[in-house]
Amino acid sequence: MIRVQAEDFDVGDEIDRLTSGRTHIGGIATFLGLVRDMAKGRPVTAMTLEHFPGMTEKELAKIEVEAQERWPLDATLIIHRYGRLAPGDRIVFVAAASAHREAAFEACMFLVDYLKTRAPFWKLEEGAAGAEWVEARESDDLARARWEADSSLAKRVRPA
Amino acid sequence: MIRVQAEDFDVGDEIDRLTSGRTHIGGIATFLGLVRDMAKGRPVTAMTLEHFPGMTEKELAKIEVEAQERWPLDATLIIHRYGRLAPGDRIVFVAAASAHREAAFEACMFLVDYLKTRAPFWKLEEGAAGAEWVEARESDDLARARWEADSSLAKRVRPA
Amino acid sequence: MKLLYFAWVRQRIGIAEEEVTPPANVATLGDLVEWLKGRGPGYAAAFANPGVIKAAVNQEFSRPDRRLSPGDEIALFPPMTGG
Amino acid sequence: MKLLYFAWVRQRIGIAEEEVTPPANVATLGDLVEWLKGRGPGYAAAFANPGVIKAAVNQEFSRPDRRLSPGDEIALFPPMTGG
Numbered sequence: 139m140i141r142v143q144a145e146d147f148d149v150g151d152e153i154d155r156l157t158s159g160r161t162h163i164g165g166i167a168t169f170l171g172l173v174r175d176m177a178k179g180r181p182v183t184a185m186t187l188e189h190f191p192g193m194t195e196k197e198l199a200k201i202e203v204e205a206q207e208r209w210p211l212d213a214t215l216i217i218h219r220y221g222r223l224a225p226g227d228r229i230v231f232v233a234a235a236s237a238h239r240e241a242a243f244e245a246c247m248f249l250v251d252y253l254k255t256r257a258p259f260w261k262l263e264e265g266a267a268g269a270e271w272v273e274a275r276e277s278d279d280l281a282r283a284r285w286e287a288d289s290s291l292a293k294r295v296r297p298a
Numbered sequence: 299m300i301r302v303q304a305e306d307f308d309v310g311d312e313i314d315r316l317t318s319g320r321t322h323i324g325g326i327a328t329f330l331g332l333v334r335d336m337a338k339g340r341p342v343t344a345m346t347l348e349h350f351p352g353m354t355e356k357e358l359a360k361i362e363v364e365a366q367e368r369w370p371l372d373a374t375l376i377i378h379r380y381g382r383l384a385p386g387d388r389i390v391f392v393a394a395a396s397a398h399r400e401a402a403f404e405a406c407m408f409l410v411d412y413l414k415t416r417a418p419f420w421k422l423e424e425g426a427a428g429a430e431w432v433e434a435r436e437s438d439d440l441a442r443a444r445w446e447a448d449s450s451l452a453k454r455v456r457p458a
Numbered sequence: 459m460k461l462l463y464f465a466w467v468r469q470r471i472g473i474a475e476e477e478v479t480p481p482a483n484v485a486t487l488g489d490l491v492e493w494l495k496g497r498g499p500g501y502a503a504a505f506a507n508p509g510v511i512k513a514a515v516n517q518e519f520s521r522p523d524r525r526l527s528p529g530d531e532i533a534l535f536p537p538m539t540g541g
Numbered sequence: 542m543k544l545l546y547f548a549w550v551r552q553r554i555g556i557a558e559e560e561v562t563p564p565a566n567v568a569t570l571g572d573l574v575e576w577l578k579g580r581g582p583g584y585a586a587a588f589a590n591p592g593v594i595k596a597a598v599n600q601e602f603s604r605p606d607r608r609l610s611p612g613d614e615i616a617l618f619p620p621m622t623g624g
Contacts, residue, residue, distance in 0.1 A: 150308050159386075161334065161386040165329060165331050167406075170328070172323055172325065173321070174321065175321035175322055176322060187540075230540070237334065240441070243329070246327075250403075250541055254538075258540070259538055259541070260536060271539075356600055390623070399541075413623050414623055417623040418597070418616075419624070420549075420621065420623075433620075433622070
């Protein structure tokens with residue numbers, strides 16, 4: 139499931155909704171991303187997330203389908219917020235549920251890595267020196283490239 | 299933080315408590331383990347978790363210290379329940395918070411792998427054919443052995 | 459065709475979207491960016507380094523050699539920083 | 542010394558804990574398990590395959606060659622299945 143929204147969300151409620159009535163789920167791996175109060179050693183007072191409405195949802199849906207093709211997943215969830223947020227605020231939540239914990243963890247990592255580089259979101263950080271657009275991290279591209287080069291990870295956790 | 303308890307817990311509240319007032323945290327990776335309704339192809343109607351009071355807490359505390367030595371973590375949490383549970387019930391919750399998502403994910407996986415094999419818990423599954431103790435999975439020992447053999451993973455995500 | 463700008467591309471140009479009718483020799487996405495650079499100092503600043511610019515044609519990521527049609531919606535933006 | 546049993550070790554023996562005073566030739570954890578096997582059919586069933594039995598002496602995981610002292614608390618149990 140995909141949700142792109144300005145509103146905050148409740149992690150416990152989201153996990154409950156994802157798992158309720160699905161008692162074959164053995165484990166849920168999740169990742170919650172928060173606004174940090176520092177960036178490159180400087181205090182951050184606010185962060186504004188801009189996105190490309192319409193395309194964002196399409197890209198997230200593609201990423202989700204790809205994860206479900208690679209791993210035996212019972213459910214997945216991606217929530218990504220946009221708008222102006224303060225340090226400590228929730229930005230993104232990714233959950234992957236599976237009968238197998240390895241599949242849940244790897245799918246969750248995969249989804250987060252792809253979100254960082256393939257979903258059309260941009261972050262503007264505000265601090266004492268004004269506002270600055272966050273630059274793409276080379277390490278994020280590398281993290282994503284790992285999944286493209288190596289499909290053996292997915293094979294390893296997929297039941298024979 | 300370590301909690302071994304019979305009572306259920308609220309995942310959202312636990313994450314909030316872990317992160318509140320710590321605005322340098324960038325990401326929290328978590329794993330929630332649930333009672334599955336099937337085991338080895340047979341329906342499970344209940345699961346009873348037995349543990350070694352006193353030693354359990356000591357072992358979990360050791361595992362937590364080990365994770366904090368290997369990765370740059372801001373906070374960790376392990377909650378493990380004992381007693382009789384029904385399919386869909388929460389068994390275990392592990393959370394690792396870090397400024398770096400890779401560290402959060404790897405520490406969370408490490409903690410879960412160790413829990414499976416090093417913490418003194420035993421599972422008794424009840425089904426139509428009676429009650430049966432869950433056998434240790436060889437793959438769980440392998441998952442744990444990976445962390446013992448390979449400390450390069452930890453080095454990779456530790457800041458230079 | 460309809461153009462959409464995001465993040466610092468939008469800020470430097472000063473508008474979020476516009477309709478344009480480029481000359482006939484603008485056949486590809488790469489041509490379009492080169493043509494836009496000549497439209498004023500904001501455009502020149504936004505596309506000073508075309509190599510870092512990402513683009514989507516009709517909401518699909520596209521490379522500079524992508525051929526364009528008059529009805530296309532073209533989005534131009536910096537590398538994404540989501541998650 | 543105090544003995545604690547867990548999971549199917551406890552079930553087969555039929556009690557969760559007991560105080561024992563083994564003979565002087567029981568020096569190690571391995572010796573103790575061998576000695577316990579002779580105490581009755583429940584013990585024999587619990588320790589039929591000593592290779593799978595795990596042990597903790599004073600709440601520390603210990604191997605069969607661990608030497609024992611009279612005041613030790615020894616826990617005997619199957620491989621753990623937590624998480």
